[in-house]
Amino acid sequence: MKLTGERVRFGLAVFGLTALVVFVLSSCSDSKPEASPSNGTSSSGPGQSSGTPVPSASTPVLTALPTPSTPWPTPKVTGAPADDAPLADRITFAISKQTQIAAGRAAKTTVKCPGIDKVEAAGQHKLDCTVTYAGKPFTGTLTVDSKQYTASYKFTSEEVAIVRAKVVDAVLRAASDAAKVTCEMEDVGIVVHSGLPIGCNVTTTGNAVQEYRAQVTGNGQVTVKKA
Secondary structure (H helix, E strand, O other): OEEEOOOOOOOOOOOOHHHHOOOOOOOOOOOOOOOOOOOOOOOOOOOOOOOOOOOOOOOOOOOOOOOOOOOOOOOOOOOOOOOOOOHHHHHHHHHHHHHHHHHOOOOOEEEEOOOHHHOOOOEEEEEEEEEEEOOEEEEEEEEEEEOOOOEEEEEEOOEEEEEHHHHHHHHHHHOOOEEEEEEOOOOEEEEEOOOOOEEEEEEEOOOOEEEEEEEEOOOOOEEEEEO
16 A cells, blocks of 8 residues: 555255965865956056156256446545644544555554654654554555655555455456355455455356456555456
8 A cells, every 4th residue: 555645645676476466275166266356556667667757956046246336435534633733643544544445444443653753853754554454454664754844754565455345346347247256355354465366256147156356456446357
């Protein structure tokens, strides 16, 4: 993340014949044996179908997710200090505000830069800072060039905070016919913006799975490409 300036730009059959045939023992009579009455039932032999259809697995019906029609909203960050507040307060708020805008959601953010209370003294100051956004910390460097009546400053970091919902939103803009989007990150992630992209899987309404990659820039912009 980079911030400059005074304000934020930041899933057989077994059948026995004995069971079906009744043997009649002959007696001393000359009469013929009576035929065994039929019980009216039949037995299915081997290889014969019972006639009951085998149910087939149904294909789940997936509904396409809506494609975002408006840009991801810029979060409203509150708590700005007065214009005449100490320089340290104005700088830490600027870093905090840019962090939240880049992340895509307003959340509790703290900025700790040991020695920042002395940056109003004339000269150049270089400080190591720790920014904690929604409980997730990352580090950066603050440089301040103070003069008698003015001061300029710049905050840089190889990392940037971002919320998963903002990444999913960007994927939905790039993928068509998406019914589900799953990205390999927590609800809030700290990303090295010059490092590997975030992997996302898109399940289409036809149950096909496609891979996408989301690259986050230092100011929180998300670029999505199909893998």
